[in-house]
Amino acid sequence: MMLEMIATFFVAFWLLVGAIFSLVGSIGLLKFNDSMTRLHAPTKVGTVGVGALLVASMIHSYAFGDGWSIHELLIMAFLFVTAPISANFIAKVVIHKKSCETPPPPTKDETWSTLDIPEADREYTKTEKA
Amino acid sequence: MIKAFRWLLPHPFLTLLLTVVWVLLQNSVTSGMVVFGLILGIIIPRATAVWWPDRPLNFRLIPMIPYVLLVMWDILIANVQVAWIVLTRPNSKLRPAWVVIPLDLKQPEAISILAGTITLTPGTVSADLSNEGHSLLVHALDAPNPDEVRDQIKDRYERRLKEIFV
Numbered sequence: 001m002m003l004e005m006i007a008t009f010f011v012a013f014w015l016l017v018g019a020i021f022s023l024v025g026s027i028g029l030l031k032f033n034d035s036m037t038r039l040h041a042p043t044k045v046g047t048v049g050v051g052a053l054l055v056a057s058m059i060h061s062y063a064f065g066d067g068w069s070i071h072e073l074l075i076m077a078f079l080f081v082t083a084p085i086s087a088n089f090i091a092k093v094v095i096h097k098k099s100c101e102t103p104p105p106p107t108k109d110e111t112w113s114t115l116d117i118p119e120a121d122r123e124y125t126k127t128e129k130a
Numbered sequence: 131m132i133k134a135f136r137w138l139l140p141h142p143f144l145t146l147l148l149t150v151v152w153v154l155l156q157n158s159v160t161s162g163m164v165v166f167g168l169i170l171g172i173i174i175p176r177a178t179a180v181w182w183p184d185r186p187l188n189f190r191l192i193p194m195i196p197y198v199l200l201v202m203w204d205i206l207i208a209n210v211q212v213a214w215i216v217l218t219r220p221n222s223k224l225r226p227a228w229v230v231i232p233l234d235l236k237q238p239e240a241i242s243i244l245a246g247t248i249t250l251t252p253g254t255v256s257a258d259l260s261n262e263g264h265s266l267l268v269h270a271l272d273a274p275n276p277d278e279v280r281d282q283i284k285d286r287y288e289r290r291l292k293e294i295f296v
Contacts, residue, residue, distance in 0.1 A: 021209065028216040036257075037226050040212065040271045044252045048209040074154045084249035084256070091257035091269065103228040103258070106265035116261040 007063035011056045018052030025049060036100045039090055046083040051076060138172060140179045143189070145171035189239075193294050200290070204251050212252040215272055227276045229254070229268040231283055240295040241266070247287050254279065 021044060028041030054072040061069035094100050095114045106112060139145055145168070152167030153159055215224070235241050241263065245256040248268055258267040273279045 021213065024213045024216050028212075031216065031221065032224075033221050034226075036255075036269050037224065037271055039255050039269070040252065041216070043249055043255060044209055044212055047205050047250055047252070069157060070154050071157050074151065077151075080246070080250060084246040087249050087255050088245065088257065091255060095258055101228065103267050104230055106260035106267070107230055107232045108264035109260035109262040111261055112258045112267055113261045114258050 004063065007059060011060045011063070014052045014056035014059065018049050018056065021045065021049035021052065034100060035094045036091070039087060039094075043083060043087055046079055050079060138176070141175045141182075143191070144175045147171075148174055190294050190296065193290070197290050197294065201247050201250065201287075204286075208252045212271065215253075219272070225272055225274050227270050227273040227279075228257075229270050229273065229276045229279045229283075231266040231268055231280050231288075233264055233266055233288070234284075235288060235291060235295065237295050238263070240291050244283075244287055244291055248283060254283070 025041045025045035028044070029038055032038045032041065054076055058069055058072045061067075092114045095103065095112065103112060110116075148171035149164065149167035152170055153163055156163045233241060233244075235244060241259070245259075245266060248254050248256040248266075253271045255269045256266055257269050259265070260267075268279070268283070270276065270279050
């Protein structure tokens with residue numbers, strides 16, 4: 001009885017932590033005013049927000065379900081692998097559409113790969129803008 | 131003997147990883163599932179070996195463990211810092227900045243792990259790679275001093291990754 005109560009409190013605690021971080025991420029997404037700073041908000045939700053919710057799920061299935069549940073570790077691993085890729089692609093689109101400050105040139109090569117338009121396509125992008 | 135082993139297990143680490151993922155997907159550790167996972171772990175790398183001809187051969191697993199723990203700790207700390215910035219700092223006082231990081235790492239796998247680490251730690255997002263792959267473009271949410279961010283990433287993550295991918 002006592003153990004069940006402790007487990008309930010733990011689950012509630014981790015649910016709260018996850019919910020708070022998800023809320024802060026959403027507030028950040030609404031509050032910031034250019035697309036590059038906005039991109040920072042979802043990377044937060046994807047890590048600690050979802051992580052805390054998954055910890056709550058693991059504790060719950062251990063205390064009330066049928067023993068250890070390890071699916072959550074897999075969800076975490078897949079999130080950690082896929083989140084940076086989507087963030088990278090959004091950033092690339094922002095740079096390509098020039099809706100942010102133009103980044104400074106790289107120190108070791110000539111230009112960034114997104115801004116590196118092949119010779120044959122340069123004419124096309126010029127006419128598109130005009 | 132060694133040749134046959136190489137042919138059967140072109141990527142021993144991938145075999146191990148696939149087995150572990152299969153067992154995790156089943157959500158229960160039984161000997162049948164482990165054996166089936168091992169079979170999958172042998173067949174899949176063998177069948178897809180054509181598509182990764184130049185994998186990093188010298189990859190060390192042991193220094194990877196403290197690296198993963200360090201990154202998880204940093205994610206926790208940075209999350210709290212960024213949450214504080216989101217809630218208390220008005221937009222006008224925010225100083226976002228581009229940070230250019232010259233890379234010493236050569237292997238594409240090492241660079242993608244570094245880029246992933248940078249994105250996962252809140253406050254920084256890796257945005258682009260230079261056309262020859264020797265510099266990394268990072269956007270920082272609040273960086274009054276971009277050089278400091280660059281030095282921190284180079285010292286904290288890249289130095290450790292250089293020890294993992296020798």
